[in-house]
Amino acid sequence: MKRTEPFEFYQPASLQEASRLLKENGPGGRFLAGGTDLVIAMKEKGLVPKYIVDLKRISGLSGIREQSDGSITIGALTTMREIETSPLITKKYSFLSQSAAEVGSIQIRNRATVGGNMANATPSADGAPALIVLNATAKIVGANGDRTVPLEEFFRGPGQTVMTSDEILIELTIPKTGPRLVGEYIKFSPREMMDLAYVGVAVAYNLGASDKKCEGVRIVLGAVAPTPLRAKRAEAALEGQTLTETLAEKVGQIAAEEAKPISDVRSSADYRRAMVGAMTKRALLNAAAGPAKSWVERRERRY
Numbered sequence: 001m002k003r004t005e006p007f008e009f010y011q012p013a014s015l016q017e018a019s020r021l022l023k024e025n026g027p028g029g030r031f032l033a034g035g036t037d038l039v040i041a042m043k044e045k046g047l048v049p050k051y052i053v054d055l056k057r058i059s060g061l062s063g064i065r066e067q068s069d070g071s072i073t074i075g076a077l078t079t080m081r082e083i084e085t086s087p088l089i090t091k092k093y094s095f096l097s098q099s100a101a102e103v104g105s106i107q108i109r110n111r112a113t114v115g116g117n118m119a120n121a122t123p124s125a126d127g128a129p130a131l132i133v134l135n136a137t138a139k140i141v142g143a144n145g146d147r148t149v150p151l152e153e154f155f156r157g158p159g160q161t162v163m164t165s166d167e168i169l170i171e172l173t174i175p176k177t178g179p180r181l182v183g184e185y186i187k188f189s190p191r192e193m194m195d196l197a198y199v200g201v202a203v204a205y206n207l208g209a210s211d212k213k214c215e216g217v218r219i220v221l222g223a224v225a226p227t228p229l230r231a232k233r234a235e236a237a238l239e240g241q242t243l244t245e246t247l248a249e250k251v252g253q254i255a256a257e258e259a260k261p262i263s264d265v266r267s268s269a270d271y272r273r274a275m276v277g278a279m280t281k282r283a284l285l286n287a288a289a290g291p292a293k294s295w296v297e298r299r300e301r302r303y
């Protein structure tokens with residue numbers, strides 16, 4: 001790791017001040033949240049920001065809150081560890097907690113923020129698929145005011161989002177979901193820990209109490225396209241149907257056809273595609289079976 005080049009460092013106390021700093025200093029600046037992507041980019045990948053604006057002194061940007069309308073708001077500076085261990089998230093959306101638990105190591109998760117995970121826009125970002133299946137929206141603030149975009153439309157390509165360089169992601173909101181929602185996130189990476197996803201699959205659907213029919217099916221694939229990808233044909237194949245192992249396999253095959261993987265140091269495109277099929281099938285069946293009761297059970301269900 002090399003030493004970083006010198007840079008100006010600002011610690012604003014409000015969003016207004018942060019926006020003003022970006023306006024005054026012009027292009028070439030970066031926001032800093034947990035730094036687990038940014039510092040690596042500076043020390044190992046040759047990124048030389050002209051200045052850095054630390055977001056951590058701005059109050060109100062972290063925390064998980066249930067709103068009166070049943071939606072859940074997650075501040076952009078909330079750490080992956082907070083999402084992993086939040087009683088509210090664990091109870092309502094255990095697969096979202098699980099997606100946070102998949103990030104790096106406990107040391108990384110204590111620093112890594114969900115906003116940084118989204119803003120960095122790595123195709124393999126573990127937080128994105130589970131939030132997208134939950135229909136999450138992203139609230140963005142800039143000098144020209146604020147706007148809210150569906151997270152599904154937030155990503156533009158590797159390292160690229162709809163945000164302009166002076167905009168700040170301030171929170172993610174999960175709209176109210178029905179009582180029969182089930183879901184799962186599987187990160188497939190043979191090393192299991194401290195590795196990026198070869199394939200990530202998140203699924204969510206409402207499971208009929210007596211007829212076991214699947215409604216409102218959403219399937220999102222990570223690490224197999226330039227951005228997280230909704231497998232819409234696969235979703236349609238399951239919509240309104242009763243889930244069986246045979247159907248889960250067929251839906252997995254359709255999702256594999258929809259994936260657009262590349263070959264890289266981790267995996268060939270063909271292997272990734274095959275794993276999309278297998279992991280989608282498994283995620284659909286796991287979701288119906290309910291959250292695993294232990295780490296061991298979860299591991300055995302995955303492989």
Ligand SMILES: Cc1cc2nc3c(=O)[nH]c(=O)nc-3n(C[C@H](O)[C@H](O)[C@H](O)COP(=O)(O)OP(=O)(O)OC[C@H]3O[C@@H](n4cnc5c(N)ncnc54)[C@H](O)[C@@H]3O)c2cc1C
Pocket residue numbers: 030031032033034035036037038039040055076077080102103104105108111112113114115116117118119120124125126127167168169170194195196197
């Ligand atoms: C050893 C190691 C293992 C890792 N393993 C995983 C893994 O398994 N899965 C995974 O998904 N990731 C992994 N990561 C990547 C990283 O930890 C996550 O992407 C993390 O969530 C980034 O958050 P951060 O707060 O550290 O972001 P930072 O590094 O602070 O910022 C990342 C980028 O986003 C911008 N940014 C940050 N917050 C905001 C905001 N609120 N508004 C606008 N822009 C913003 C920054 O300017 C910067 O460009 C790993 C990293 C390391 C070092």
